[in-house]
Amino acid sequence: MKLTNSAVPVYTVAGTSASGNIPDWVKNKKRKKGHDYANHIELLQDFEFGEASHCVRVSDDGEWVMSTGTYKPQIHTHYLPNLALSWARHTDTINKTFLFLSSDYSKSVHLQEDRSIEFHTPGGCHYSLRIPRYGRDLIYDKSSTDLFVPxxxxxxxxxxxxxxxxxxxxxxxxxxxxxxxxxxxxxxxxxxxxxxxxxxxxxxxxxxxxxxxxxxxxxxxxxxxxxxxxxxxxxxxxxxxxxxxxxxxxxxxxxxxxxxxxxxxxxxxxxxxxxxxxxxxxxxxxxxxxxxxxxxxxLTPNSTTRSADSNPKxxxxxxxxxxxxxxxSGTPWTSIEPDVDINCTAWCPDTGMILTANEGRQQHAFLIPQLGPAPKWCAFLDNIVEEMADDPNDPNAYANSSRKTGEVYDNFKFLTAPQLRTLNLDHLVGKTNLLRPYMHGYFVAQKLYEEARLIANPTSYEEERAKRVQEKIDKERESRIRGQKKVTAKVNRKLAERILEKEALNEKRRAQKVLKQGGDEAAAVEAATDDKGLLVDSRFAKMFEMDDFVVDEASREFQSINPSTKVEVQPRSNLDHERGLTAVEEDMVDEVPGSSDEDSASEDDFAHRKVGEKDNRISSADYKRRPDKRKNKPKPAGMSMQVSSSKAGPRAGGRTQQDRSFGDRAATFKPGGRDRNSGGGGVVGEKSITFEPASKRKGKVQFDAGRSEKRGDRRSASKNQFRGM
CATH class of the missing domain: 2.130.10.10 (YVTN repeat-like/Quinoprotein amine dehydrogenase)
Structure with missing residues (x-):
């Protein structure tokens, strides 16, 4: 948006001068593909005519804008909530003026240059009539439905x-x-x-x-x-x-x-x-x-707006x-002077938006923030205007914005003759096209101006460097008024360090606030050290002195409250004792099948065991450290899954396979082969399911020997297959 430099700012949001100005001597190709083309934004789609626009009107409901223009004679109707052209319609002759007969666009009357009056509806021209002489204007009285044609x-x-x-x-x-x-x-x-x-x-x-x-x-x-x-x-x-x-x-x-x-x-x-x-x-x-x-x-508003001045205008x-x-009083408030002639003006009620029909190709739209807010169909303009203003709460801040555009041409700098002599560019006057004369000075390309300024002032680099150094010093002023506090906590040292970091950040913020308000370093130090802090509070002193208040970060309670806290894992050699099994691990150990008198048998074996004899029973810690119980451990090929059963025959020693302890059975287990006569060949249980990798072979699937093959390759849908195994 272009900001007009006046006491009351005017923003051009649509039209030929909506973006930055480009000099006339710039070629047309550069004007189309250059800076103006890249920054061109349309508020309303196709808010223009081929040659000129003659009249523009805003409907009573504020959602439609109708405009007429040429060439060729046509009517454009925009739907404002969509910011788009709703429809366009051509007419036989040039339209002089028109009026809305309804609150929206559905009924309108148009006065043509050929002494005809046309009534238009959404479907097209509804009716046309002619008057005896040329009309000058249209006036509609809603109370009597009379249309007056001067x-x-x-x-x-x-x-x-x-x-x-x-x-x-x-x-x-x-x-x-x-x-x-x-x-x-x-x-x-x-x-x-x-x-x-x-x-x-x-x-x-x-x-x-x-x-x-x-x-x-x-x-x-x-x-x-x-x-x-x-x-x-x-x-x-x-x-x-x-x-x-x-x-x-x-x-x-x-x-x-x-x-x-x-x-x-x-x-x-x-x-x-x-x-x-x-x-x-x-x-x-x-x-x-x-x-x-x-x-x-x-300009009488229908409701209260944010206008800074309530005087009627x-x-x-x-x-x-x-x-x-x-x-x-007739005192001038603000003015708008576009680059082309104005043919018609329309004000959006209760807003600061003004639309014009003019001799240019594009129609214009101007926003005056002090006159009223932006219409609801382009309410985002209020945020853009407030960003461009230094102080949005100040009514005059819009005119004092440092982001003004349009004062000079984009990428060009206006210099007077004394300024040219200062930059040693006066020898180019009249000898080259690098200087474009204009009124009492010259336009110079911005790039050439920057190079000449650096050559004419070699110390500009040192000045810029000194400026940045001073800014860095000012930025670090508040860091010099605080010292690094030493952590004296005997226990919970990490907690004390985190508390000190938060207190240091709060002190820095308080010091910055005092310095911004114009205070000196002494006041900043006083404000920063005003809060004593948590570590020196007598109510919490014992928390960092006595061992009874140690926070165990490895405990389950601490991890459940602070799941993101990273706990350092200590080596197992430094641990005083091993952690016991969890409830899930104990259930996995208990799931090993056995008879009811297995525990008594294990106790008897332990009582009759000789001194120095190796204990084959698996403790909880051993079970935890077994390689096959670790997560993500690949299982070896050919590993078999064995299930014990009470149907197995008697073993050596006069006891059944079920009555023997798990340690005895593990000691006599021979993984070398299978003994068919012993009911599984060292495998405890009725069946042995072995998972062995095998290559893919075409043909029939080879079934396990233990599986019933009464029905061949077919599967029974009426009988449970596991019961028939």
Whole structure:
């Protein structure tokens, strides 16, 4: 967005100057692919016409914007919540002006240049009619559904006409006859009946829709006639003051919401503010360029906005400039002067957004933050404006922003003749195109300016270095007012170190706050050491002195509360005792099958064991340290899974296989081969399931010898296969 340099800032968010300026001497190819092209952002999609735009209007619900333009003559309608063009429609002739007949875009009436009036709906042109003479403006009275069309020329009675069309009945009604100067060739505003060079006419009109309902018409004679549409008669006539012996034409009008005040714009660039109770203007305002006033409007909000100044304001515009000034005193408030001529202006009610139709290809959109907030369909502009301002709470901060753009051309620096002599660039004047003369100085490329500045001032590097060193010193000032505290804790040393780190960080923040507020180092030291800390608190002193308050970081309670704390694992040789089995590991040991008198047998074996005989029983620690119990340990090939059973035959010693202890069975276990006669060949249990790696072979699957093969390769769906094993 481009920020206009004025007391009240104006942001150009759409239009030809929305981004940075580029000099005219830059080639067209660079203008399209250069800096402006890369930073180009459209607020509204296709908010432009091929050649120029003529009129723009905002619907009452604030969600639609309709604009007309050329070439070719067409109508564009934008849906604001989507920031996109909803539809475009071509017309037969150029559109002069139009009005919304409904709260949205669905019903609109358009005055064409060929004396035709078209009624448009979402489906297209609904109906078209023609009026006897060329129309100048459109006024719609919602209370009576009358459409007034001020026209140029006079009728047979020598009076100007305002055609009246009743939209409820769908037909022409009796016209209003307005005095525009007669039908002779000598009087002011006179001319032939059907038109002429000096023919008079009714230029514009306005209706007090929210108050008394009077309709006012401005004429080429410099008069304003007030009509009551209920009785269809003239109520009063107001004459504009003469300037330099002649009376200017009335070209723009608007009623205040109260209906008492009326603003009148003339063809000489003057605006008069009237009170209907007096024929003398209460205020006179000069636009400054002597162009006819095209638009005048009271900026009366419907609700409270964030405007910094609650004084009511008036907007006036000619083809050169748009001004906003105080209603009470006429003091200029702000102004907008685009690069192209203005044809029409529309204000989004209760916001700071102003849209214009102009002679350029792109239509313009301006945002004035002090006039009101951004519309809800582009509320993100408020955040952008606040970021660009130094202090968003200051109403004047928007104009004092350090990020102003548009003061000079992008990538170019404006230098005066003395500045050129200082940089030793004055010898280039008139000899090269590196300097572009402009007014009292020259434009120089930014890159050339930087190189010349470094050559002319060799000590700039030292100055920049000294500046950065000073910034670093200022940044480390608060670090010098604190010392490293020594940890004197006897126990819980790590906890004490963490507490000291947090206290040091808090002291640093307090010292920075004091230094930013203008305090000296002594005040910063006092603020930093104000808090005594947790370590010197008598209530918690024993926690870092007595062994009874030691925090065991390896305990399960500490790990459950602090799962992210990394605990240093000590070597096993330094451990005083081995950790016992967990409940899951004890269950795994208990799952080893055996008879009820296995424990007694183990005790008897232990009692009759000779001194020095090796104990074959597995303790809890041995079970834990077994290689095959470790996690992620690959199992060797050919490892067998064995299950004990009470059906095994008797063993040596007169006891069954089940009655023997697990240690005896492990001692006599022979892993070399299998003995079929002993019920498994050293394998305790009914079945032996062996997992052996084998290569893939085509053909039938080889089944285990212990599996039943009554049904061959087929699987029974009615019998449990495990029961038949």
């Amino acid at each position: 026209a140029v020329g006079v009728n047979g009675n020598g009076m100007g006409e305002v055609f009246r069309i009743n939209l409820e009945l769908g037909r022409f009604m009796n016209e209003f006859e307005v005095d525009v100067g007669g039908d002779d060739m000598t009087s002011s505003g006179g001319g032939a009946m059907q038109g002429g060079i000096r023919v008079g006419g009714v230029n514009t009109g306005a209706v007090a829709q929210e108050s008394h309902g009077l309709v006012a018409f401005g004429t080429t004679l410099g008069t304003v006639e007030y009509w009551d549409p209920r009785v269809r008669t003239r109520v009063a006539t107001l004459t504009v003051p003469a300037e330099f012996g002649t009376r200017p034409e009335v070209t723009a009008m608007d009623f205040h919401r109260s209906g008492i005040k009326n603003a009148v714009g003339t063809s000489t660039g003057l605006i008069y503010l009237y009170d209907l109770r007096s024929p003398i203007p209460t205020l006179k305002k000069d636009q400054g360029y002597d162009y006819p006033i095209q638009h005048v409007q009271f 008036i907007l006036s515009a000619d083809k050169r400039i748009l001004k906003i000034w105080e209603e009470s």
